[in-house]
Amino acid sequence: MREIALLVNGEPVSVEVDPREHLADVLRDRLGLTGTHKACEQGACGACTVHLDGTPVLSCLLFAVQADNRSVTTVEGVGTTEDLAPIQRALSERHGLQCGFCTPGMIMQALDVVGRANGGLTPERVRHEMSGNLCRCTGYVSIVDAVLDAAAESSSVAAVPDNEPTQAEVSG
Amino acid sequence: MIGERVTRKEDVRFLTGAGRYLADLRPAGLKHAAILRSPVAHARVNGIDTTAAKALPGVVAVFTAADLKEHSRPLSHRLAVPGIRPLEWYCLADEKVRYVGEPLAVVVAESRYVAEDALELIELDLDELDVVTDVRASLGDDGEESAPLLFEEWGDNVFYAGGFANGDFDAAVARADGVLRETIAHHRIVGLPLEGHGACGHFDRTRGELLLYSSNQQPHNLRTVVADVTALPLEKVRVIAPDMGGGFGNKQHFHREELLIAVVATLVPDPVTWSADRSESLTGSVQSRQQEHDVEVAYRSDGRVLGVRTHVIADLGSPTLYFSSIGPALITTSMLPGTYDIEAFEYRLTGVATNKPPMGAYRGFGQPQANFTIERVMDLVADATGVDPADVRRRNMVPDAPRPYFSATGNRYDTPSFHEQMEVLLDELDYPAVRRDQEEARREGRLVGVGLANLVECSTANLFGFCSQFGGYEMASVVVQPNGHVSINCGTKSQGQGHQTIYAQIAADVLTIPMSAIDVSDGDTALLPHGMGTWGSRSATAGGGVVLKGTRQIRDKMTAIAAHMLRVDGEEVELSEGTFSAGAGRVTFAEVAHAAYLQTFLLPPGMDPGLATIASLDPGLADPFPDATGRMNAGSTFSTAAAAAVVEIDAGTGQVVIRSFRIVHDCGTVINPLLLDGQIQGGFAQALGAVLLEEVVHDAQGQPLTSTLLDYLIPSFSDVPRVHTHHREHPSELLGGFRGAGEATTICGPSAIANAVHDALGPLGVRVLQTNLSSRSIREMIRSAGVKPDPFARALAS
Numbered sequence: 001m002r003e004i005a006l007l008v009n010g011e012p013v014s015v016e017v018d019p020r021e022h023l024a025d026v027l028r029d030r031l032g033l034t035g036t037h038k039a040c041e042q043g044a045c046g047a048c049t050v051h052l053d054g055t056p057v058l059s060c061l062l063f064a065v066q067a068d069n070r071s072v073t074t075v076e077g078v079g080t081t082e083d084l085a086p087i088q089r090a091l092s093e094r095h096g097l098q099c100g101f102c103t104p105g106m107i108m109q110a111l112d113v114v115g116r117a118n119g120g121l122t123p124e125r126v127r128h129e130m131s132g133n134l135c136r137c138t139g140y141v142s143i144v145d146a147v148l149d150a151a152a153e154s155s156s157v158a159a160v161p162d163n164e165p166t167q168a169e170v171s172g
Numbered sequence: 173m174i175g176e177r178v179t180r181k182e183d184v185r186f187l188t189g190a191g192r193y194l195a196d197l198r199p200a201g202l203k204h205a206a207i208l209r210s211p212v213a214h215a216r217v218n219g220i221d222t223t224a225a226k227a228l229p230g231v232v233a234v235f236t237a238a239d240l241k242e243h244s245r246p247l248s249h250r251l252a253v254p255g256i257r258p259l260e261w262y263c264l265a266d267e268k269v270r271y272v273g274e275p276l277a278v279v280v281a282e283s284r285y286v287a288e289d290a291l292e293l294i295e296l297d298l299d300e301l302d303v304v305t306d307v308r309a310s311l312g313d314d315g316e317e318s319a320p321l322l323f324e325e326w327g328d329n330v331f332y333a334g335g336f337a338n339g340d341f342d343a344a345v346a347r348a349d350g351v352l353r354e355t356i357a358h359h360r361i362v363g364l365p366l367e368g369h370g371a372c373g374h375f376d377r378t379r380g381e382l383l384l385y386s387s388n389q390q391p392h393n394l395r396t397v398v399a400d401v402t403a404l405p406l407e408k409v410r411v412i413a414p415d416m417g418g419g420f421g422n423k424q425h426f427h428r429e430e431l432l433i434a435v436v437a438t439l440v441p442d443p444v445t446w447s448a449d450r451s452e453s454l455t456g457s458v459q460s461r462q463q464e465h466d467v468e469v470a471y472r473s474d475g476r477v478l479g480v481r482t483h484v485i486a487d488l489g490s491p492t493l494y495f496s497s498i499g500p501a502l503i504t505t506s507m508l509p510g511t512y513d514i515e516a517f518e519y520r521l522t523g524v525a526t527n528k529p530p531m532g533a534y535r536g537f538g539q540p541q542a543n544f545t546i547e548r549v550m551d552l553v554a555d556a557t558g559v560d561p562a563d564v565r566r567r568n569m570v571p572d573a574p575r576p577y578f579s580a581t582g583n584r585y586d587t588p589s590f591h592e593q594m595e596v597l598l599d600e601l602d603y604p605a606v607r608r609d610q611e612e613a614r615r616e617g618r619l620v621g622v623g624l625a626n627l628v629e630c631s632t633a634n635l636f637g638f639c640s641q642f643g644g645y646e647m648a649s650v651v652v653q654p655n656g657h658v659s660i661n662c663g664t665k666s667q668g669q670g671h672q673t674i675y676a677q678i679a680a681d682v683l684t685i686p687m688s689a690i691d692v693s694d695g696d697t698a699l700l701p702h703g704m705g706t707w708g709s710r711s712a713t714a715g716g717g718v719v720l721k722g723t724r725q726i727r728d729k730m731t732a733i734a735a736h737m738l739r740v741d742g743e744e745v746e747l748s749e750g751t752f753s754a755g756a757g758r759v760t761f762a763e764v765a766h767a768a769y770l771q772t773f774l775l776p777p778g779m780d781p782g783l784a785t786i787a788s789l790d791p792g793l794a795d796p797f798p799d800a801t802g803r804m805n806a807g808s809t810f811s812t813a814a815a816a817a818v819v820e821i822d823a824g825t826g827q828v829v830i831r832s833f834r835i836v837h838d839c840g841t842v843i844n845p846l847l848l849d850g851q852i853q854g855g856f857a858q859a860l861g862a863v864l865l866e867e868v869v870h871d872a873q874g875q876p877l878t879s880t881l882l883d884y885l886i887p888s889f890s891d892v893p894r895v896h897t898h899h900r901e902h903p904s905e906l907l908g909g910f911r912g913a914g915e916a917t918t919i920c921g922p923s924a925i926a927n928a929v930h931d932a933l934g935p936l937g938v939r940v941l942q943t944n945l946s947s948r949s950i951r952e953m954i955r956s957a958g959v960k961p962d963p964f965a966r967a968l969a970s
Contacts, residue, residue, distance in 0.1 A: 018285070028196075034198075037367070038195070040881045044882050045450075047366060078188075079187070084188070091187060092179045093179055095847060097183060098669065098850060099365070099417045099668025100182070100185075100191050100415070101193065101365075101366040101367045103186050104189050126889075133889070134886060135366070136365060136854075136858070136886060137366075137850075138850060140888075140889050142849075
């Protein structure tokens with residue numbers, strides 16, 4: 001076991017971890033932050049996305065010791081029941097979540113996409129930049145709409161509406 | 173509130189990370205289970221040595237089938253239908269394993285890490301047996317030597333054999349201008365809820381009570397099965413289904429693993445939890461859809477289909493699943509006539525065991541296969557006769573009258589006009605313009621196709637027919653609290669559909685109070701005597717219906733109290749915006765609630781205090797048994813749709829691009845258009861995945877080759893275009909006028925896409941006779957049609 005120091009959602013914590021423990025497990029099992037979900041544990045679905053020093057990472061692929069002395073933000077640090085973040089409000093208004101299992105990872109990735117948007121977000125770019133996060137329920141378009149809404153609210157620049165069917169290239 | 177686009181009551185907890193899914197539950201002293209699964213597809217189990225695993229520090233207990241036998245009863249499919257093999261099995265495999273991933277042993281440890289370490293220390297002594305993964309080989313139809321037997325005592329690998337005939341197919345052939353004979357292959361996929369299956373059990377020895385949390389769509393029916401397997405009295409078993417990260421039918425069965433956790437919980441002192449990891453859920457859980465349809469179609473030269481005869485061969489994998497692995501295929505055969513008036517309809521159904529995981533439910537429950545085959549048949553007839561596919565459909569459509577219409581297999585369609593629905597679709601699509609665009613594209617050498625599919629969808633079945641127990645009804649408790657707030661608990665179980673919201677909308681309309689004053693819960697057997705859960709497009713109909721019934725009962729009692737308080741007759745009292753009024757007299761909803769509990773002297777003489785009811789509603793109409801001729805109405809009501817896909821295919825890469833997907837849909841009274849659109853769009857993504865991306869692959873030795881999300885591709889952000897949806901509302905005969913809303917695109921989407929692919933590939937002489945339309949499959953189809961795919965041809969030409 002080894003003690004590591006983390007800044008989790010702005011709060012300093014120190015926690016004893018097994019060096020082989022993944023960050024996702026430490027967040028969930030040792031810190032009780034169960035908003036971060038594990039859906040594949042192979043880095044393929046994005047459900048466990050958290051921010052490490054402000055950048056989205058897959059917490060199922062990181063050892064917790066790699067986060068020593070760094071800052072971690074999880075969905076619990078984004079908004080509250082009384083004061084939802086714009087992306088959280090937009091997801092609800094657009095019905096961009098059904099079972100909610102992928103939602104925390106979607107929120108963490110979307111925050112980064114919106115944060116880097118500089119007003120230049122298009123539906124295609126949202127689809128591209130969110131493509132590491134899988135959802136089995138919604139069929140995605142409502143999440144695209146929500147990210148664009150949140151970006152529009154953040155930048156007060158009107159987003160391009162995604163009214164037409166995307167000429168989605170189907171891969172596989 | 174019914175009909176309004178209200179956002180969901182459940183959203184805030186999911187958006188803030190406050191959802192409580194199975195793996196989030198942390199009772200004190202929690203231990204973690206990991207399951208050792210068979211590494212081979214077919215073997216005799218000589219022995220399992222757990223000594224080293226038990227000795228590992230942190231391990232609490234290790235169990236094999238032998239350890240559990242005296243503590244549990246066997247599982248069974250329980251189906252008492254003619255033609256089915258009786259079959260029993262245990263939570264853990266005992267004498268044989270029959271698929272890779274079959275549970276063999278379970279470790280309980282301080283952490284999942286330690287539990288998985290211990291799995292590696294278990295020594296298996298297995299005698300490997302020959303493997304059969306293909307249904308034709310399993311039936312011995314492939315000319316090879318006799319197939320290995322999964323269950324030697326059967327003498328073959330046939331789990332179920334049945335058949336049905338309506339009308340005279342041979343006479344239809346005699347009258348026909350032509351007969352088509354094809355085999356249509358439906359490949360194996362998985363439902364893949366993002367949250368895998370899981371269970372957490374705790375046995376209170378002092379009280380003799382078992383509490384089992386399980387990510388299960390039918391908590392009450394699971395309780396019945398748990399009580400049976402653990403031999404505990406039913407009232408001593410409480411099942412709670414917490415928030416669920418999707419289900420899609422995969423979690424409507426009673427899985428070995430959750431029963432295993434129930435049994436194990438009775439044997440260890442602490443709570444035990446297990447969650448399937450992704451590889452377990454991709455390889456060892458239920459899989460779906462795999463069937464082959466040998467189909468014969470007698471048709472006239474004008475496109476009229478005179479008769480259909482089919483042999484449905486369902487690849488059940490190891491049929492060790494309750495409720496039964498044959499269930500979806502029974503619905504396939506029942507729904508195969510679809511929206512078409514086919515009098516001469518015959519089928520044989522053969523359910524075949526193979527060395528693969530059990531076949532189970534996935535959104536649509538056998539209907540995607542039925543729809544795919546009959547909609548393919550319509551287009552193949554169009555090809556054979558030169559009649560336009562839309563005209564072939566017009567000539568075969570179920571006539572507009574009478575209603576109800578009874579299909580060849582006995583389904584009672586209470587539906588609006590299928591003709592009108594398709595014409596609305598064709599108008600909105602501008603079908604002639606799409607055909608003109610297609611002609612132009614073809615002149616440019618581009619492969620563009622349009623595909624149609626009509627849907628009639630069974631909603632709200634009677635579960636008795638699939639389980640030989642349980643019913644088609646639903647229950648809900650409705651309690652008005654003394655402060656006038658309302659608590660509703662329902663026997664359905666939301667997995668993401670938004671039941672908290674839609675039931676609150678229904679209740680708010682009846683009680684005329686704000687949705688914020690109405691709390692809806694589900695999934696706890698301690699709060700309601702029984703319920704049938706959520707599957708088969710039944711929650712809006714049976715669940716919404718019983719909420720409507722229960723809230724009306726409460727409203728009527730409150731109206732009587734209000735009338736007494738206002739000193740008028742009940743008929744004079746009106747309830748609106750949370751106030752009972754008669755003339756100038758007024759009393760609020762909350763005041764009546766207060767009186768009912770705390771000022772009971774205000775109640776009419778003889779009236780019992782309190783405002784609580786447990787309502788039950790059987791929507792009826794769905795048959796629990798087939799009649800003497802084998803006909804059976806599978807649904808209390810039926811939803812309908814007509815869909816069109818336009819696709820373009822790159823002949824070089826085999827890549828299919830969906831240019832547009834349009835659906836005209838009717839699920840009766842719409843409760844919440846926002847949520848309904850979510851069901852349509854989400855169902856479409858699963859339809860697209862089912863034909864273009866997803867495929868469970870087993871090699872000849874039964875080894876799964878698609879065990880991660882890197883091998884098993886589900887649609888991503890860049891794959892799914894926006895569906896153009898038009899909802900029409902023809903209320904059903906059921907209370908509330910609702911019809912099932914969650915499965916339309918999943919069922920008819922694959923058919924429309926495949927028909928479009930077939931249409932696009934027509935100029936190359938390719939005929940689509942399979943559901944698997946991955947790029948690789950399409951390249952193979954093009955190649956086998958004698959065309960050499962050249963990925964560079966178009967690039968060079970442009």
